[in-house]
Amino acid sequence: MRRVVLEQPHKVVFCPDVEAPKAEDLKGNEILLNIKHIGICGSEIHSYHGTHPSTMYPVVQGHEYSGVVVAVGPAVTKFRPGQNVTCRPQLVCGQCNPCRRGQYNVCEHLKVQAFQADGAAQDYFVVTEDRVVALPEGMSLTYGAMVEPTAVGAHATSRPRELMGKNVIVSGAGTIGNLVAQFCIARGAKKVVVTDVSDYRLGIAQECGIRHTLNVAKTPIREALPALFGDEGYQVGIECAGVESSLRSLMETIEKGSDIIIVGVHAHDPALSMFYLGEHELYLIGSMMYRHEDYETAVREIAAGHIKLEPLVTKRFPFEEYAEAYNYIDAHRETSMKVMIDL
Ligand SMILES: NC(=O)c1ccc[n+]([C@@H]2O[C@H](COP(=O)([O-])OP(=O)(O)OC[C@H]3O[C@@H](n4cnc5c(N)ncnc54)[C@H](O)[C@@H]3O)[C@@H](O)[C@H]2O)c1
Ligand SMILES: [Zn+2]
Ligand SMILES: [Zn+2]
Structure with a gap:
């Protein structure tokens, strides 16, 4: 062989x-x-x-x-x-x-x-x-x-304390961020916005049915917030870029007391304010690969046409x-x- x-x-x-x-x-x-x-x-x-x-x-x-x-x-x-x-x-x-x-x-x-x-x-x-x-x-x-990268999305979106009905920003529209965002929609999040610095990758996100995209190289999240969520803000941030600026922008713009899921692998440790994190009572939650049920969920959602x-x-x-x-x-x-x- x-x-x-x-x-x-x-x-x-x-x-x-x-x-x-x-x-x-x-x-x-x-x-x-x-x-x-x-x-x-x-x-x-x-x-x-x-x-x-x-x-x-x-x-x-x-x-x-x-x-x-x-x-x-x-x-x-x-x-x-x-x-x-x-x-x-x-x-x-x-x-x-x-x-x-x-x-x-x-x-x-x-x-x-x-x-x-x-x-x-x-x-x-x-x-x-x-x-x-x-x-x-x-x-x-x-x-x-x-199914493997899709299961990463299934697992990451099982990590927030609550996702259904919440507004979400997924930072990074690579394969992983894309599948995470599709899973947020499939799991009943209210409004899901995916960000990237590449219009090409945001275009692929659109093709996959992720309607709300933001190029943060042109408009930072903070500036875009009112147009994106009105006065509702967002309650779940999912970091899928693996770079400090991505995590920083989520931390600085998410509603107080909310969940940020770390999916991206950070080659360099981000220097972020732990004072800010404590004072805003943010939840930083890790996400590591998947378990068997995430594979099964991924297969089911692909078969149902919910994940493109x-x-x-x-x-x-x-x-x-x-x-x-x-x-x-x-x-x-x-x-x-x-x-x-x-x-
Ligand atoms: N936790 C896990 O189980 C798990 C599993 C697989 C992959 N990963 C990690 O997830 C991350 C994403 O994987 P991928 O294959 O999609 O990688 P990728 O490099 O294709 O995607 C990352 C995307 O982030 C974008 N980006 C860069 N800076 C940004 C910023 N400031 N804001 C928003 N977007 C920005 C890039 O343009 C790129 O499109 C990687 O770090 C990878 O190692 C984690
Ligand atoms: Zn892999
Ligand atoms: Zn063991």
């Missing part, structure tokens, strides 16, 4: 002839998948450049993927060969306190496949039943590979051209949203 290995930063190696895992070796709850599509994620580009804080090398990348079940281990009950599926890339211990509380997405020993364990950039891949979600009849395998994925697919590359896909993303930062690898 074929496999792509990131041997070290900037060295993507295509291996045409690696031994494939065998169906007869499957143990217990293991499932053998034939991988069909892989979406490339911004964090993997960081690993490619050697700027991801915790990537092992060499590593097989690929954690946003879909595939077809080839064979199942003797203890598998929910899946059968031929089914289209996607799978969570989280390896957790099941023993630590967060795991025992059901917060396994923040397991003390979490390993994410494609970063601290090998991922799906290969024709065949063995996963465990507990992490697999079936794709409903008629859902494309390309959408299946986009088509405008997010920028370009496709065949498996052999993994390295070209990375170069393409580097050369088209602003205009590439989701680049898809077809196996």
Whole structure:
């Protein structure tokens, strides 16, 4: 079978002839998948450049993927060969306190496949039943590979103390901010505004049905507030840009006593006033990947047509051209949203 290995930063190696895992070796709850599509994620580009804080090398990348079940281990009950599926890339211990509380997405020993364990950039891949979600009849395998970022949106929008009926600003209209904003609408928020510094990305947001957009490079949130929300203000801010100015503008404009969800990964710690935060009684709430129910919610909402994925697919590359896909993303930062690898 074929496999792509990131041997070290900037060295993507295509291996045409690696031994494939065998169906007869499957143990217990293991499932053998034939991988069909892989979406490339911004964090993997960081690993490619050697700027991801915790990537092992060499590593097989690929954690946003879909595939077809080839064979199942003797203890598998929910899946059968031929089914289209996607799978969570989280390896957790099941023993630590967060795991025992059901917060396994923040397991003390979490390993994410494609970063601290090998991922799906290969024709065949063995996963465990507990992490697999079936794709409903008629859902494309390309959408299946986009369930992962959609589940990030499902989880992030489950984090505010309350979202239904609230006014929301999502800061950052990359793939993640876009899906977070679509989920806010799907979950019944009152008015959802997504911001960015790129008109291109705000245009994609519009195509996805997010009607209210704001280019903060032209009009800062504070100036736009009266036009956006009248005298209602907004009660939920979701930070999806990962930069200080984005978090700062949310903190400085959100209604007192409100919730700000941190989704963006901040490479540099923002220098923000803790006095202001305390005095405004703001809730800063983290959001880490997803749990299984978020995957299921994501699949359900995509299938229901509440989450639009088509405008997010920028370009496709065949498996052999993994390295070209990375170069393409580097050369088209602003205009590439989701680049898809077809196996
Ligand atoms: N918490 C999690 O589980 C999780 C999961 C996946 C990704 N992430 C993180 O979420 C963030 C978003 O991911 P992405 O793939 O969409 O990245 P991205 O880089 O494509 O999107 C970020 C967007 O923010 C915009 N931006 C920059 N400065 C801004 C500002 N001041 N105000 C508003 N927008 C601004 C950029 O133009 C860009 O469109 C990243 O930091 C990523 O690492 C977190
Ligand atoms: Zn990702
Ligand atoms: Zn654990």
